[in-house]
Amino acid sequence: MLLNGLVAASSTVAATRSRLTKTQTLADLIGRLEPSEVAAAVGLLLGRPRQGRLGIGWRTVHKARPEPGAGSVLTVSDVDEAFSTLVGAHGTGSAAVRAQTLDRLLGRADVAEQDYLLRVMIGEMRTGALEGVLVDAAALATDTPKEIVRRAVMLSGDLGGTVRAALSGDDLTEVGLTPGVPVQPMLAGSAPSAGEATTGMGASSVEYKLDGARLQVHRVGGVVTAYTRSLADITDRVPDIAALVATFPGGDLVLDGETLALDESGAARPFQDTMSGLGRDAASALHVWFFDVLYGEGRSLIDEPLSVRREVLARVAGDHVIGGSVLPDADPAAAQAVLDEALARGHEGIVVKSLDSVYAAGRRGANWVKVKPVYTYDLVVLAVEHGSGRRSDWLSNLHLGARDPDGEFGEPGGFVMVGKTFKGLTDETLRWQTSHFPTIATGDDGHVMRVRPETVVEIAIDGVQRSTRYPGGAALRFARVKRYRTGVDAKPPSEADTIGAIRQLLPG
Numbered sequence: 002m003l004l005n006g007l008v009a010a011s012s013t014v015a016a017t018r019s020r021l022t023k024t025q026t027l028a029d030l031i032g033r034l035e036p037s038e039v040a041a042a043v044g045l046l047l048g049r050p051r052q053g054r055l056g057i058g059w060r061t062v063h064k065a066r067p068e069p070g071a072g073s074v075l076t077v078s079d080v081d082e083a084f085s086t087l088v089g090a091h092g093t094g095s096a097a098v099r100a101q102t103l104d105r106l107l108g109r110a111d112v113a114e115q116d117y118l119l120r121v122m123i124g125e126m127r128t129g130a131l132e133g134v135l136v137d138a139a140a141l142a143t144d145t146p147k148e149i150v151r152r153a154v155m156l157s158g159d160l161g162g163t164v165r166a167a168l169s170g171d172d173l174t175e176v177g178l179t180p181g182v183p184v185q186p187m188l189a190g191s192a193p194s195a196g197e198a199t200t201g202m203g204a205s206s207v208e209y210k211l212d213g214a215r216l217q218v219h220r221v222g223g224v225v226t227a228y229t230r231s232l233a234d235i236t237d238r239v240p241d242i243a244a245l246v247a248t249f250p251g252g253d254l255v256l257d258g259e260t261l262a263l264d265e266s267g268a269a270r271p272f273q274d275t276m277s278g279l280g281r282d283a284a285s286a287l288h289v290w291f292f293d294v295l296y297g298e299g300r301s302l303i304d305e306p307l308s309v310r311r312e313v314l315a316r317v318a319g320d321h322v323i324g325g326s327v328l329p330d331a332d333p334a335a336a337q338a339v340l341d342e343a344l345a346r347g348h349e350g351i352v353v354k355s356l357d358s359v360y361a362a363g364r365r366g367a368n369w370v371k372v373k374p375v376y377t378y379d380l381v382v383l384a385v386e387h388g389s390g391r392r393s394d395w396l397s398n399l400h401l402g403a404r405d406p407d408g409e410f411g412e413p414g415g416f417v418m419v420g421k422t423f424k425g426l427t428d429e430t431l432r433w434q435t436s437h438f439p440t441i442a443t444g445d446d447g448h449v450m451r452v453r454p455e456t457v458v459e460i461a462i463d464g465v466q467r468s469t470r471y472p473g474g475a476a477l478r479f480a481r482v483k484r485y486r487t488g489v490d491a492k493p494p495s496e497a498d499t500i501g502a503i504r505q506l507l508p509g
């Protein structure tokens with residue numbers, strides 16, 4: 002397929018708010034792709050080349066931009082090949098190879114194609130929200146139920162591969178959970194109180210919500226591998242946990258849990274300590290509690306109710322199962338008692354889970370509901386101001402954006418500014434952000450450095466007020482930085498909190 006077909010489809014998708022039009026446009030496009038082009042095309046559409054990061058900054062690209070060509074000659078495969086050359090170039094002479102590759106590629110592209118490629122190459126494409134639409138489009142193009150495509154993507158962790166398999170006529174229902182292949186974790190919705198979390202839930206498991214880092218641990222043929230929330234392999238940073246899981250009874254396993262640093266008295270330590278434990282070799286202070294099992298006793302358990310999974314978990318992980326209580330029916334007072342107990346032990350809150358529910362990989366829903374007494378939101382840094390006074394050498398004040406998936410207040414899939422903060426930044430965090438943001442800068446007027454919207458930061462607030470200054474009509478009150486969602490605790494911008502969630506806190 003010619004690149005310009007993909008660029009045209011992509012601009013149709015960006016120009017409409019109708020999910021149906023987006024889906025149909027992409028379904029048409031998918032229907033015209035050769036199976037061999039699918040992975041590259043999906044990568045281009047999502048702004049995430051299948052080769053991974055191309056290591057090209059906006060400066061290089063702005064310098065490198067040659068005169069546009071006539072267009073309509075580049076194919077998706079040409080682009081894919083050029084990207085492979087770019088990531089494959091190492092060592093002496095690699096700079097010249099990269100410059101030449103870039104020049105050849107862009108010299109054959111017209112203006113629209115150049116713009117598209119540049120945005121993909123520097124990672125400026127904001128299409129995280131497109132993943133769901135692509136799943137629907139693949140379902141439509143191959144006449145497969147959406148749920149089946151979605152499930153295959155979650156279980157294989159590979160959207161491009163799933164679309165290719167569907168196009169080639171493979172039976173996607175056969176894609177199952179495979180120990181060793183990490184799956185998107187199930188996520189929690191939220192409720193303002195224990196009472197509201199239990200409403201309508203029926204029998205539930207009310208668990209402590211530990212303020213650590215999510216860990217998915219696989220054991221295959223005795224070999225243990227641990228993954229973060231965003232499915233990065235961190236086995237070598239949690240050797241004690243890997244050794245512990247190696248001693249659990251039975252064969253292959255997939256466990257879901259939380260790792261946390263504890264002090265000598267057994268009390269939870271601040272979140273930063275967990276992170277530095279993961280960062281250094283001194284991982285011995287890290288403990289782990291499991292709250293779910295996805296594979297065990299010789300079979301996949303994701304379609305079993307939580308009640309069954311918890312029984313297996315108790316047999317497999319024994320003392321390492323997370324604390325909490327099982328409630329036979331909705332019982333606000335009992336759930337509140339578990340919340341009080343969790344807070345008294347220094348935990349963040351509780352997660353109330355329906356005992357009837359299956360493990361819905363990658364889903365945030367009503368079957369897991371978290372309750373935390375402090376409001377925290379994961380927002381995206383849109384820009385950062387150069388500091389003044391004591392902070393004049395640092396990048397300090399952050400401009401914070403909430404996700405706007407439907408384009409209610411701007412571009413669909415974009416971000417709406419809801420506030421600024423320089424509170425809560427430690428010297429270490431200031432140092433980190435001062436070196437990080439220039440690597441993703443898209444412009445700098447000497448006061449404000451604009452950055453690609455990809456850094457997620459967890460912000461605590463006291464509330465939200467009406468605002469005429471910000472386009473979403475909402476401004477954060479007393480925003481302060483809790484932590485960056487990077488590294489082991491990474492969260493992608495496509496999962497940041499939405500402007501809708503922030504506006505829910507508006508008074509009256």
Ligand SMILES: Nc1ncnc2c1ncn2[C@@H]1O[C@H](COP(=O)(O)OP(=O)(O)OP(=O)(O)O)[C@@H](O)[C@H]1O
Pocket residue numbers: 186188189208209210211212213214215216230259292323352371379496
């Ligand atoms: N008992 C538990 N059950 C499920 N998750 C738990 C539990 N204890 C701690 N967690 C953590 O809580 C997270 C869900 O809550 P929360 O939303 O506050 O965290 P998050 O990482 O910001 O967001 P997300 O819900 O998007 O994962 C899980 O990802 C997991 O890391």
